[in-house]
Amino acid sequence: MEDFAELERIAKEIRKDVLIMLNKAKSGHSGGSLSVVDVLVALYFGGIMNYDPKNPAWEDRDRLVLSKGHACPTLYATLAKAGFFERDLLWTLRKLGSPLQGHPDAKKLPGIDASTGSLGNGITQAVGMALAARVLKKRYKVFCIMGDGELQEGITWEAFMAASHYKLSNLIVIVDFNGLQIDGRVMDIMNISPLKEKFEAFGFRTYEIGGHVYKNLIDTLTTAKRNVVSPTAVIARTVKGYGVSFMANRVEYHGVPPTDQELERALKELDNGV
Amino acid sequence: MEFKATREAYGKALVELGKIDNRVVVLDADLSGSTKSKEFQKQFPNRFFNMGIAEANMAGVAAGMALSGLKPYASSFAVFITGRAFEIVRQSICYQNLHVVLCGSHSGISVGEDGGSHQAIADISLMRSLPNMKVIVPADYNETYLAVLESINMEGPVYIRTSRAKSPVFIRKDRFELGKAxxxxxxxxxxxxxxxxxxxxxxxxxxxxxxxxxxxxxxxxxxxxxxxxxxxxxxxxxxxxxxxxxxxxxxxxxxxxxxxxxxxxxxxxxxxxxxxxxxxxxxxxxxxxxxxxxxxxxxxxxxxxxxxx
CATH class of the missing domain: 3.40.50.920 (Rossmann fold)
Structure with a gap:
């Protein structure tokens, strides 16, 4: 798939949907949702993941675990675009009775492979899914998207150790490395560097790429799928709030939605390609 | 009267379950000799996973396995599997109502010499407070064996509490029934x-x-x-x-x-x-x-x- 313009077009629509969702919900996480858009678009629309929106429980499907569950508006918008459910459902985000919970709930929404939200829980489940493939003799891949701040949770390293110990080459961890967490810069709050070296020391084949560059994402993820010797880590360098000038790289937008005026401005920017 | 530890029944029943269902997998956190899950490992080495001294990750891995169609049994000392792993048991297992069976061995003060740090005294409270979780505290070896066998037919998460110490074997019944005293x-x-x-x-x-x-x-x-x-x-x-x-x-x-x-x-x-x-x-x-x-x-x-x- 070389048509990156098409992926960029889809990404723009998803960014707009995410902003509208968050604005309607009047709460949620703008910054980390926007930083992970291109990773998810590459996975679902770049020919990386095998899935069937008409059969979300298909046993041989590739799995997606959004370990940084707070970025779920982007996953919801991606799943809607991929045909798992109607787009109209997006506007019920965080409302009573909606399957679009504040953090992903696999029991409520088709297409969600694991309930996540409490940081560190997703990667442990992803390791379990990857290990299960071995017992069940399945060839599916497990993609796990993590936040960089999330890596401060000690359990993530327990999970990486296990993934490496069991040589889970069907596990591909993607770190949405936007450098910010709620209280400030990751490097100031609790530094996780040097990250590439840490992953390598834990036995992962590790790549560090631009997380908003489709050629990088597609090439790296395609290569990662062919790895048969070890788990893979892709450190995707991203910008929190990417695509909206006044949100980009601003920690204040970690956990707040756009106001009506901000939404209007943001949608205009996205349409005009600012 | 015969004396046997309830944890021994856990190991024995796991082997039976392994024979009747090839989706049964067993996880332990470096205490398989103590919890007796090692009995399963001896028979089914390809379906046994030692997760090392990392109980929280073990709980999450078990959840991921259950999501993928396996029937995981995970064991450790009661104090660790309900304490150290509590948050993962809540978020990844109970919140999704996954059929994962947790076995906490070495419960209570009958652990003995290891002392207070290793004696689970609040594991029932912790597990009982979680929605979807079932809590079973069998009275002896026989009942433990029956409860573990029956656990494969239960829905959602189950916590089974076993003991280190030998105790009288006295329960005579054919099957364990959840919710029945x-x-x-x-x-x-x-x-x-x-x-x-x-x-x-x-x-x-x-x-x-x-x-x-x-x-x-x-x-x-x-x-x-x-x-x-x-x-x-x-x-x-x-x-x-x-x-x-x-x-x-x-x-x-x-x-x-x-x-x-x-x-x-x-x-x-x-x-x-x-x-x-x-x-x-x-x-x-x-x-x-x-x-x-x-x-x-x-x-x-x-x-x-x-x-x-």
Whole structure:
């Protein structure tokens, strides 16, 4: 798939949907949702993941675990675009009775492979899914998207150790490395560097790429799928709030939605390609 | 009487389950020799996964396996699998109502010499408080074996509590039924509800009480959650007083579960015998049981005071 313009077009629509969702919900996480858009678009629309929106429980499907569950508006918008459910459902985000919970709930929404939200829980489940493939003799891949701040949770390293110990080459961890967490810069709050070296020391084949560059994402993820010797880590360098000038790289937008005026401005920017 | 540890039944039943269902997988966190999950490993090495000393990750891995169609059994000491891993058990297992069976061995003060750091005294409270979680505290080796066999047919998460120490084997029944308490001795004077190793002690205490003219009804409430409300309420209506006995803190465990039922349906006088909001300590199991009041004499004395009080 070389048509990156098409992926960029889809990404723009998803960014707009995410902003509208968050604005309607009047709460949620703008910054980390926007930083992970291109990773998810590459996975679902770049020919990386095998899935069937008409059969979300298909046993041989590739799995997606959004370990940084707070970025779920982007996953919801991606799943809607991929045909798992109607787009109209997006506007019920965080409302009573909606399957679009504040953090992903696999029991409520088709297409969600694991309930996540409490940081560190997703990667442990992803390791379990990857290990299960071995017992069940399945060839599916497990993609796990993590936040960089999330890596401060000690359990993530327990999970990486296990993934490496069991040589889970069907596990591909993607770190949405936007450098910010709620209280400030990751490097100031609790530094996780040097990250590439840490992953390598834990036995992962590790790549560090631009997380908003489709050629990088597609090439790296395609290569990662062919790895048969070890788990893979892709450190995707991203910008929190990417695509909206006044949100980009601003920690204040970690956990707040756009106001009506901000939404209007943001949608205009996205349409005009600012 | 024969003496066997309930943890031995866990290992034996796992092997049976491994034979009847190839989706059964077993995980342990470097304590497989102690929890007895090693028995499964010997028979089915490709379906056994040692997760190292990382109980929280083990719980999450078990969740991921259950999501993928496997039937995971994960074990460690009770203090670790319900304590260290609590948050993962909540978020990844219970929140998704996944069929994962957790076995906490070395529960209570009967762990003995390892001391208070390793003696789980609040594991029942912790697991009981989680939505979807079932809590089973079998009374002996036989019942543990039956409960573990039956657990494969249960829905959602299950916590099974086993013990390190050998204890009398005395339960005679064909199958374990979740949510069902067994009346082991009928009586009219006072109801005694117990679980785990305390069931046999309660029966022995009832014999002592008989000599003093107190006719105790002894109930084995191994299914702590869901608890058998009908059996407990019916007995309370008959006797007018209920005593609970558990090798666990009196805050949130079996005593609390029974009190909740009585408060809702038929308030009567009640007494909770258990660990009085303190930690355990090192010592032999027998010395600790003496100190903490888990002897037939001490239990009989407290029941007598309750009845006469």
């Amino acid at each position: 067994d009346i082991l001795k009928e009586g009219k004077g006072v109801t005694v509800v117990a679980c785990g190793m305390m069931v046999n002690l309660a029966l022995e205490a009832a014999k002592l009480l008989e000599e003093e003219g107190i006719d105790a009804e002894v109930i084995n409430a191994s299914s702590v959650k869901p608890i058998d409300r009908d059996t407990i309420v019916k007995s309370a209506k008959k006797t007018g007083g209920v005593v609970t006995v558990e090798e666990h803190t009196i805050i949130g465990g079996l005593g609390s579960a029974v009190s909740e039922v009585l408060t809702d349906e038929y308030p009567v006088r009640a007494l909770k015998i258990g660990i009085e909001d303190v930690f355990g300590e090192s010592g032999s199991k027998d010395d600790l049981f003496c100190k903490f009041g888990f002897t037939k004499e001490a239990i009989a004395k407290r029941i007598k005071e309750f009845v006469n009080g």
